[in-house]
Amino acid sequence: MTKQAQPWPPAGAEPAPAHPKAPGPGSELGVHFTECFGCGDELEGGLHLRSTVADGLTVRSRFTVTKNHQGAPGLAHGGLLACAFDEALGTTVGNLLRRPAVTGRLETDFRRPVPVGSTLHIEARVDGVGGRKIYASADGRLDAEDGPVAVRARGLFVMVGLEHFTSHGDPDAIEKFREQGRPVREDWDINP
Numbered sequence: 001m002t003k004q005a006q007p008w009p010p011a012g013a014e015p016a017p018a019h020p021k022a023p024g025p026g027s028e029l030g031v032h033f034t035e036c037f038g039c040g041d042e043l044e045g046g047l048h049l050r051s052t053v054a055d056g057l058t059v060r061s062r063f064t065v066t067k068n069h070q071g072a073p074g075l076a077h078g079g080l081l082a083c084a085f086d087e088a089l090g091t092t093v094g095n096l097l098r099r100p101a102v103t104g105r106l107e108t109d110f111r112r113p114v115p116v117g118s119t120l121h122i123e124a125r126v127d128g129v130g131g132r133k134i135y136a137s138a139d140g141r142l143d144a145e146d147g148p149v150a151v152r153a154r155g156l157f158v159m160v161g162l163e164h165f166t167s168h169g170d171p172d173a174i175e176k177f178r179e180q181g182r183p184v185r186e187d188w189d190i191n192p
């Protein structure tokens with residue numbers, strides 16, 4: 001069966017400039033929630049993804065694959081790699097556009113195995129916005145920013161109100177988040 005290439009971003013999406021208050025090139029993006037599996041520093045087996053704004057329109061993230069992330073012996077689990085891309089894309093969307101948004105759809109192409117001990121360098125960008133829909137994509141390269149591409153991903157994010165988190169989330173966890181003082185953003189302009 002022939003694979004039909006779908007246009008990306010889809011027709012009707014508009015370019016999405018960074019928000020005027022978005023962190024500038026070189027900014028390290030902090031942990032948005034210490035218990036987040038993607039970036040949180042309280043979970044020993046988490047991905048501990050770290051992200052930096054590159055040129056103002058892209059974000060570079062990296063994470064090192066450990067034994068906690070295995071599928072086959074010595075190789076990263078594909079679902080964990082998808083998680084890393086969800087986080088990298090989500091933090092790109094949240095920090096550059098400064099709008100709370102959640103993943104509606106995530107596509108991943110696994111091109112090469114990713115061994116335990118390797119570091120995946122993920123470069124993500126916002127490709128366009130159409131209404132509440134935000135289109136973002138990323139490439140993950142092995143062991144260097146110019147290393148071979150191991151994984152590619154595309155995500156559709158949907159802008160939501162903060163009630164998405166307050167009405168569906170765990171009130172105790174939200175309270176803990178508020179009490180931490182870091183990284184609470186008083187204006188709640190990106191995801192908690």
Ligand SMILES: CCCCCCCC(=O)SCCNC(=O)CCNC(=O)[C@H](O)C(C)(C)COP(=O)(O)OP(=O)(O)OC[C@H]1O[C@@H](n2cnc3c(N)ncnc32)[C@H](O)[C@@H]1OP(=O)(O)O
Pocket residue numbers: 032086087089090091094095101102103104105131132133156158160190191
């Ligand atoms: C700094 C932060 C870092 C965070 C990184 C991690 C991000 C995450 O992992 S978030 C967690 C995973 N995602 C979720 O739990 C989301 C669960 N889903 C939902 O809550 C809802 O389905 C939600 C909010 C996405 C959309 O629901 P709702 O608000 O009712 O909007 P809805 O009208 O259905 O959709 C809005 C638009 O998006 C489109 N859309 C929604 N889902 C999809 C999808 N899967 N595929 C294609 N289009 C979709 C709809 O067709 C609609 O398009 P249009 O405006 O053209 O009609």
